[in-house]
Amino acid sequence: MKSYLLPEFIIERNDYRCIRCEVCVRQxxxxxxRYDEEEDEVxxxxxxxxxxxxxxxxxxxxxxxxxxxxxxxxxxxxxxxxYLMDAYKQAxxxxxxxxxxxxxxxxxxxxxxxxxxxxxxxxxxxxPLREPxxxxxxxxxxxxQLEIKSHKGKASLETRLTPQxxxxxxxxxSAISYGAISYNTCESLARAAHELGTYYxxxxxxxxxxxxxxxxNTICQVASGRFGVHADYLxxxxxxxxxxxxxxxxxxxxxxxxxxxxxxISRTRMIPKGTDALSxxxxxxxxxxxxxxxxxxxxxxxxHWEKPVSVKIAAVHNSAAIASGIVRxxxxxxxxxxxxxxxxxxxxxxxxxxxxxxxxxxxSVDTRLREEGxxxxxxxxxAGGIRNSGDVIKAxxxxxxxxxxxxxxxxxxxxxxxxxxxxGKCNWGIATQDPYLSKRLNPDIxxxxxxxxxxxxxxxxxxxxxxxGINAIESLRGNxxxxxxxxxxxxxxxxxxxxxxxx
Amino acid sequence: xxxxYPREEYCIGCRLCEIHCIAQHSSSKDLIKAFKKERRPSKRxxxxxxxxxxxxxxxxxxxxxxxxxxxxxxxxxxxxKTGVVTNDPQRCIGCWTCILVCPFxxxxxxxxxxxxxxxxxxxPDLEIPACVANCPNEALIMEEI
Numbered sequence: 001m002k003s004y005l006l007p008e009f010i011i012e013r014n015d016y017r018c019i020r021c022e023v024c025v026r027q028x029x030x031x032x033x034r035y036d037e038e039e040d041e042v043x044x045x046x047x048x049x050x051x052x053x054x055x056x057x058x059x060x061x062x063x064x065x066x067x068x069x070x071x072x073x074x075x076x077x078x079x080x081x082x083y084l085m086d087a088y089k090q091a092x093x094x095x096x097x098x099x100x101x102x103x104x105x106x107x108x109x110x111x112x113x114x115x116x117x118x119x120x121x122x123x124x125x126x127x128p129l130r131e132p133x134x135x136x137x138x139x140x141x142x143x144x145q146l147e148i149k150s151h152k153g154k155a156s157l158e159t160r161l162t163p164q165x166x167x168x169x170x171x172x173x174s175a176i177s178y179g180a181i182s183y184n185t186c187e188s189l190a191r192a193a194h195e196l197g198t199y200y201x202x203x204x205x206x207x208x209x210x211x212x213x214x215x216x217n218t219i220c221q222v223a224s225g226r227f228g229v230h231a232d233y234l235x236x237x238x239x240x241x242x243x244x245x246x247x248x249x250x251x252x253x254x255x256x257x258x259x260x261x262x263x264x265i266s267r268t269r270m271i272p273k274g275t276d277a278l279s280x281x282x283x284x285x286x287x288x289x290x291x292x293x294x295x296x297x298x299x300x301x302x303x304h305w306e307k308p309v310s311v312k313i314a315a316v317h318n319s320a321a322i323a324s325g326i327v328r329x330x331x332x333x334x335x336x337x338x339x340x341x342x343x344x345x346x347x348x349x350x351x352x353x354x355x356x357x358x359x360x361x362x363x364s365v366d367t368r369l370r371e372e373g374x375x376x377x378x379x380x381x382x383a384g385g386i387r388n389s390g391d392v393i394k395a396x397x398x399x400x401x402x403x404x405x406x407x408x409x410x411x412x413x414x415x416x417x418x419x420x421x422x423x424g425k426c427n428w429g430i431a432t433q434d435p436y437l438s439k440r441l442n443p444d445i446x447x448x449x450x451x452x453x454x455x456x457x458x459x460x461x462x463x464x465x466x467x468x469g470i471n472a473i474e475s476l477r478g479n480x481x482x483x484x485x486x487x488x489x490x491x492x493x494x495x496x497x498x499x500x501x502x503x
Numbered sequence: 504x505x506x507x508y509p510r511e512e513y514c515i516g517c518r519l520c521e522i523h524c525i526a527q528h529s530s531s532k533d534l535i536k537a538f539k540k541e542r543r544p545s546k547r548x549x550x551x552x553x554x555x556x557x558x559x560x561x562x563x564x565x566x567x568x569x570x571x572x573x574x575x576x577x578x579x580x581x582x583x584k585t586g587v588v589t590n591d592p593q594r595c596i597g598c599w600t601c602i603l604v605c606p607f608x609x610x611x612x613x614x615x616x617x618x619x620x621x622x623x624x625x626x627p628d629l630e631i632p633a634c635v636a637n638c639p640n641e642a643l644i645m646e647e648i
Binding site: 016017019020021022023026027058060061429434435436439440442444445 | 510512513514515516517518519522523534535538539554555637639640641642
């Protein structure tokens, strides 16, 4: 059948600059570039280009430009080029459309409609370079009250505290499984979390034996497929997370194709080599909050009540009520993943149409837990769409205790968000198990890039806190008075619990 | 003494080391001019590749360099301080004995000069050799030993 698909991108090669060095040819796993010896020319098959910009970035003479294909059908606000091409693709294959990364549709990004306050005249701002500034964050259930006893002039804490995670900055790395990403990427995340004094999350793919040494900085996930879950896995973790849902694909499970289940992954996930790793949509032992409580307490019991247990859900319409149930079921941390949260593979229509923006979910969950007087019983960690330190600080002022970075962390390591993770041909060596490609991420470089980015963000957060006259992130947490909305309607402002700028 | 070591596990086979080596040993030291306008110099580093295994190989600057002892004209010499083995083109007569005895195949005939060999000279004009400085994945590292 003749394909009606048009190339998504156009590749322009500046012939004066091109030295025929063939770096582009060797770097493209999609086999776009081809050197023709007879003509001494490099040709490109643009129909295969995914726009990951690997060739552009590595070209030593800047000879390449990759840009969107300007060809369009007559202007049509209804039938955009994306929808037209998707329809052709399905007409040609009869399949479900797959994609990677987070939702790329134009839903409102509320971070861009929220602005921060700063001190002027009447309340002094603080210079973080001259005065101490505290970003340390503790995640876990906080007691309703503290009982302190004094004995011979010495005070001692009588209340038994529940286990806490200590973070040097309110940023963690999101759950991304070994399988979805390469071993080198996992190692980079683990080492960066260790260096930064924070945590990374294994995702549902188990934990490779070589990474057990970073256990003190690891949150181990227990998902519906229970891949790689065993006593040592639970024991080595700093915290455990029950994954109920994922922002990119709420309501559905996961599918790691058999081709990606290499020997190492098969060992880590405890499944036969080359078999599909299918995560069921629900946990088949969790059909109610009571069932969830059973698993939470089973995990706590299995780990001697020494580790906080988190429950991760996708942000959906009634997240607030669900979160309340999760807290009452005994979770120490509620993780919320918004519609812009990423994935290694998801059906396009689900990624782009299911779930709600994280800002609204966060505000409504925080409000609900406060109203019910149980906000102290669990920390809130949000994921899905944090792009910079501005988003982080706004999330904290809206009520989050910390944020998870998934896409942003991958971007720090080189990801260009081309959304082709599901092909397993990631040219940046991140979302692939091909040994030729996964070498491309040197974990020394990956770690350094992650640490640099988070250090940069932390400095910026300190600057913004100082500007508001605050010297500890604790003082901003849930302080929505330091936020104002710009260009939002009354309903949105009410849900976010913030006033409009100028008010 | 300094040495360049390849890290096979991170070599991505892009051959940018070769490309920058060629430019660095050209008269203009410019990538575009070296490849398109000048007579292209020989590369002093070569990426060896089989499947997904690859690494960049240049002169190992051997402790007891066979090329130095085999050189019949005294062109090939080893610097006592730095340990770097270099070839003096003024003395080199193009007998190719060094090419024959090099166990790594790291000495080549110069593509530019007549009857002279070309080999890694540690880029004397640069602080860090071009191949090391331009490896995008730090698969070539320079170490003091």
